[in-house]
Amino acid sequence: MNFYAIRAIYRFEMARFGRTLMQSLASPVLSTSLYFIVFGTAIGSRIGAIDGISYGAFIIPGLVMLSLLSESISNASFGIYMPKFTGTIYELLSAPVSWAEALVGYVGAAASKSMILGALILVTARLFVPYEIAHPFWMVAFLALTAVTFSLFGFIIGVWADGFEKLQIVPLMVITPLTFLGGSFYSINMLPPLWQKIALINPVVYLISGFRWSFYGVSDVHVGVSAAMIGVFLVACLLLIRWIFKSGYRLRN
Amino acid sequence: MTPIISIRGLSKTYASGFEALKHIDLEIRRGEIFALLGPNGAGKTTLIGAVCGLVRPSGGSIHADGHDIARDYRAARTKIGLVPQELSTDAFETVWATVSFSRGLFGKPRDPAFVEKLLRQLSLWDKKDAKIMTLSGGMKRRVMIAKALSHEPTILFLDEPTAGVDVELRRDMWEMVRGLRASGVTIILTTHYIEEAEEMADRIGVISRGRILLVEDKAALMAKLGKKQLTLHLQAPLAQIPAAFAGEPLELSADGNALTYTFDAQSEATGIGALLRRLNEQGIDFKSLQSSESSLEDIFVSLVREQA
Numbered sequence: 001m002n003f004y005a006i007r008a009i010y011r012f013e014m015a016r017f018g019r020t021l022m023q024s025l026a027s028p029v030l031s032t033s034l035y036f037i038v039f040g041t042a043i044g045s046r047i048g049a050i051d052g053i054s055y056g057a058f059i060i061p062g063l064v065m066l067s068l069l070s071e072s073i074s075n076a077s078f079g080i081y082m083p084k085f086t087g088t089i090y091e092l093l094s095a096p097v098s099w100a101e102a103l104v105g106y107v108g109a110a111a112s113k114s115m116i117l118g119a120l121i122l123v124t125a126r127l128f129v130p131y132e133i134a135h136p137f138w139m140v141a142f143l144a145l146t147a148v149t150f151s152l153f154g155f156i157i158g159v160w161a162d163g164f165e166k167l168q169i170v171p172l173m174v175i176t177p178l179t180f181l182g183g184s185f186y187s188i189n190m191l192p193p194l195w196q197k198i199a200l201i202n203p204v205v206y207l208i209s210g211f212r213w214s215f216y217g218v219s220d221v222h223v224g225v226s227a228a229m230i231g232v233f234l235v236a237c238l239l240l241i242r243w244i245f246k247s248g249y250r251l252r253n
Numbered sequence: 254m255t256p257i258i259s260i261r262g263l264s265k266t267y268a269s270g271f272e273a274l275k276h277i278d279l280e281i282r283r284g285e286i287f288a289l290l291g292p293n294g295a296g297k298t299t300l301i302g303a304v305c306g307l308v309r310p311s312g313g314s315i316h317a318d319g320h321d322i323a324r325d326y327r328a329a330r331t332k333i334g335l336v337p338q339e340l341s342t343d344a345f346e347t348v349w350a351t352v353s354f355s356r357g358l359f360g361k362p363r364d365p366a367f368v369e370k371l372l373r374q375l376s377l378w379d380k381k382d383a384k385i386m387t388l389s390g391g392m393k394r395r396v397m398i399a400k401a402l403s404h405e406p407t408i409l410f411l412d413e414p415t416a417g418v419d420v421e422l423r424r425d426m427w428e429m430v431r432g433l434r435a436s437g438v439t440i441i442l443t444t445h446y447i448e449e450a451e452e453m454a455d456r457i458g459v460i461s462r463g464r465i466l467l468v469e470d471k472a473a474l475m476a477k478l479g480k481k482q483l484t485l486h487l488q489a490p491l492a493q494i495p496a497a498f499a500g501e502p503l504e505l506s507a508d509g510n511a512l513t514y515t516f517d518a519q520s521e522a523t524g525i526g527a528l529l530r531r532l533n534e535q536g537i538d539f540k541s542l543q544s545s546e547s548s549l550e551d552i553f554v555s556l557v558r559e560q561a
Contacts, residue, residue, distance in 0.1 A: 004357040012350075090341060253299075
């Protein structure tokens with residue numbers, strides 16, 4: 001076990017995070033604040049409570065997820081794409097580092113960053129809307145699992161991408177729509193019956209539903225189903241990454 | 254003594270179908286400077302990449318210090334440092350941070366004293382807190398060398414270390430490489446500057462089109478293939494080589510002012526004495542004479558040409 005390598009990669013990635021603090025933290029916090037002002041305070045005051053929760057409080061878990069997903073993906077995909085782009089990846093490939101160790105370093109750092117961000121958004125939200133967390137342990141567990149899973153997914157995108165355009169396309173064209181349609185701003189139960197069924201294809205529905213359950217004890221789908229879905233996605237990402245390293249896909253000639 | 258690197262039957266065919274390496278057998282001796290010489294596209298970088306883990310071999314086996322580089326990659330890679338040809342650095346990192354990162358990546362605990370020594374050796378100590386993007390090209394290359402040496406490897410690969418480097422820095426680089434060898438590091442460098450191989454190497458391997466054409470001690474190679482030439486600048490130009498010298502290895506320059514005699518420098522009887530006497534008898538007088546030895550470059554060019 002090359003512990004020193006894991007630490008080196010983790011520190012390197014966190015240092016990059018420190019250098020781009022404005023971009024990494026300030027802009028997601030700002031955009032989340034804007035959501036609260038517009039949807040929570042301004043429009044939300046005219047929308048009735050959903051499942052007995054005021055609209056401003058209802059959207060908090062969804063907003064955290066929205067940032068968590070996109071930041072996890074962009075942090076992790078950048079982390080592995082940049083060395084490929086600048087050519088410094090040669091060092092990782094020639095180092096006595098196993099794929100699992102490299103992954104713990106890169107994905108660990110990306111997930112850490114997005115969890116810091118998630119915590120910051122929750123703190124920011126508290127300034128606008130009072131809320132309680134019914135199941136703090138599960139809240140943290142969902143936050144961590146989601147951050148890790150989507151950092152893994154971002155890592156895959158970073159390996160796959162061979163240009164900055166591809167790096168942006170999945171978060172922009174896939175993740176953002178899935179999150180908006182996944183119940184960030186509404187309960188799936190508010191949809192017509194047919195659309196409720198269709199919505200269940202969207203994996204983000206399960207993430208937001210489970211996360212919201214940890215706050216308010218109410219959910220669109222059973223919390224066990226939510227946890228299982230995240231688990232399935234996590235394992236799928238791990239298997240894909242294992243294949244990437246074993247086959248050398250887009251990393252080794 | 255067992256070789257420090259042993260390559261057997263190594264081949265590499267890229268997905269495009271291009272055969273970059275064709276059944277390479279090569280052994281590198283412990284503690285030597287080995288120069289791998291070849292034209293662009295000969296397979297030098299692919300060969301290094303295969304040993305260091307950047308390229309997946311299509312066939313064959315590689316051992317580094319007794320460790321199979323695929324099965325026992327941790328042990329093998331810990332022994333190896335690589336300075337690639339391209340200047341790939343993390344522009345926003347400081348020199349100190351990037352070298353410390355490399356050391357950790359290769360599984361070594363932090364050792365500020367060692368990193369300091371390394372940076373001082375490479376004249377980078379003043380720049381330890383500078384961002385890499387602010388450094389000159391020559392300094393960046395030294396940073397890459399510092400990174401490659403940060404985990405105290407016993408084998409160092411230098412891929413075209415002096416490509417695009419000015420003369421002074423090239424001398425420094427050679428000095429540094431000699432110093433490394435003195436400290437027990439085995440060095441494999443690729444180059445297409447013959448001068449560099451001639452200056453530095455203990456042994457030379459010539460690679461062309463994915464095949465190793467020869468591996469030889471530099472001195473033996475020069476002696477074996479080295480030809481000497483004696484050029485006589487004549488008092489009066491000749492229209493042609495006199496009939497008396499037919500069959501001799503003589504050449505007349507186009508203007509008829511110089512005669513060139515080629516001989517084997519290693520042979521006991523070079524025939525120079527006899528030649529000069531006979532020229533005298535024929536009444537051919539000369540102003541001056543000069544002898545020259547064929548360089549590695551001539552040898553190299555003729556080898557690669559034979560193959561083509």
